[in-house]
Amino acid sequence: MQRVVIFGHKGQLGRDLVKLFQSKCEVVGYDLPELDVTSPEIYKLLDDPAPDLVINSSAYTNVDLAEKEIDKAFLVNEVGARLIADVANQWGAPVVYYSTDYVFDGMQRRPYREDDVPNPLSIYGRSKLAGEKAVADYNPRHYILRTAWLYGPGGNNFIEKMIVRSQTAKKLEVSDDEIGSPTYTGHLAQMTMKIVETQKYGLYHATNTGECSRYQWIKTCFEHLNISLPIIPCSRVKFIAPAQRPAYSAMDNRKIRATIQWEIPTWQEALLNYINRRGENN
Numbered sequence: 001m002q003r004v005v006i007f008g009h010k011g012q013l014g015r016d017l018v019k020l021f022q023s024k025c026e027v028v029g030y031d032l033p034e035l036d037v038t039s040p041e042i043y044k045l046l047d048d049p050a051p052d053l054v055i056n057s058s059a060y061t062n063v064d065l066a067e068k069e070i071d072k073a074f075l076v077n078e079v080g081a082r083l084i085a086d087v088a089n090q091w092g093a094p095v096v097y098y099s100t101d102y103v104f105d106g107m108q109r110r111p112y113r114e115d116d117v118p119n120p121l122s123i124y125g126r127s128k129l130a131g132e133k134a135v136a137d138y139n140p141r142h143y144i145l146r147t148a149w150l151y152g153p154g155g156n157n158f159i160e161k162m163i164v165r166s167q168t169a170k171k172l173e174v175s176d177d178e179i180g181s182p183t184y185t186g187h188l189a190q191m192t193m194k195i196v197e198t199q200k201y202g203l204y205h206a207t208n209t210g211e212c213s214r215y216q217w218i219k220t221c222f223e224h225l226n227i228s229l230p231i232i233p234c235s236r237v238k239f240i241a242p243a244q245r246p247a248y249s250a251m252d253n254r255k256i257r258a259t260i261q262w263e264i265p266t267w268q269e270a271l272l273n274y275i276n277r278r279g280e281n282n
């Protein structure tokens with residue numbers, strides 16, 4: 001692999017993708033405001049030399065606002081995904097698209113596998129599922145990587161929101177009945193590089209290994225950071241939000257683990273990696 005194009009390279013995941021892929025090949029990044037992936041202008045890129053791989057980490061990721069901005073969410077997550085997959089196809093390059101655990105309704109009580117039937121509860125989840133289909137329709141050489149509870153340096157992620165809240169609160173209530181598979185961007189970037197090396201196209205659940213509640217996640221994090229604020233487990237129904245989220249969306253990552261032959265770190269190991277890198281802004 002000599003040349004990789006990354007859309008959304010300024011985002012939380014995009015920055016870690018750039019970092020990793022830059023160590024191996026030439027990386028060309030596109031993001032707002034220079035390039036809008038939903039604009040037909042994107043086809044002008046076909047005048048540029050064809051890359052060996054296209055990675056789409058651009059997305060509309062505001063889960064709650066998406067309930068209001070329905071058209072915008074679908075425009076970026078479905079139409080943008082389709083245009084990128086098509087451009088990649090015309091270049092003769094495979095494409096990577098990231099999807100989400102929010103394509104599931106959370107009614108299951110064992111980790112979700114690739115062959116489980118999606119049933120998104122939110123506009124964001126529906127728009128990402130529509131994006132999956134568009135990518136598969138427009139580029140046969142696709143990797144669709146469903147990830148979850150993503151966090152990375154400089155991102156406005158759940159951990160950072162809780163840390164900000166802890167600076168003024170006397171205690172912090174965090175739900176212990178919302179279960180998922182938190183995933184660190186550094187590890188997702190590594191999974192991406194390893195899966196594209198296999199050329200085994202398809203759908204994968206690409207998360208750190210294991211599951212936890214949001215309460216366990218933040219409690220473990222605060223212990224490492226020596227934040228002594230009391231953390232109180234509570235029910236997720238206490239937090240009323242515009243978008244409905246699955247109560248249980250742990251992901252079974254065995255398929256990607258077996259394919260890339262990498263013992264993907266657990267969420268606990270991933271958290272330590274993140275904490276060691278916190279504050280990094282590039």
Ligand SMILES: NC(=O)c1ccc[n+]([C@@H]2O[C@H](COP(=O)([O-])OP(=O)(O)OC[C@H]3O[C@@H](n4cnc5c(N)ncnc54)[C@H](OP(=O)(O)O)[C@@H]3O)[C@@H](O)[C@H]2O)c1
Pocket residue numbers: 007008009010011012013014030031032035036037038056057058059060061076080097098099100101128147148149150151155
């Ligand atoms: N964050 C999570 O918890 C989570 C969970 C599961 C799956 N995912 C998926 O993982 C992927 C990476 O997420 P992330 O957290 O890294 O997202 P992010 O930090 O929001 O990054 C997305 C990037 O895409 C850019 N973008 C948005 N609309 C665009 C457009 N029309 N044209 C060009 N660029 C555009 C954003 O720019 P602006 O910042 O200027 O809008 C941003 O730089 C996404 O596919 C997301 O759906 C995320």
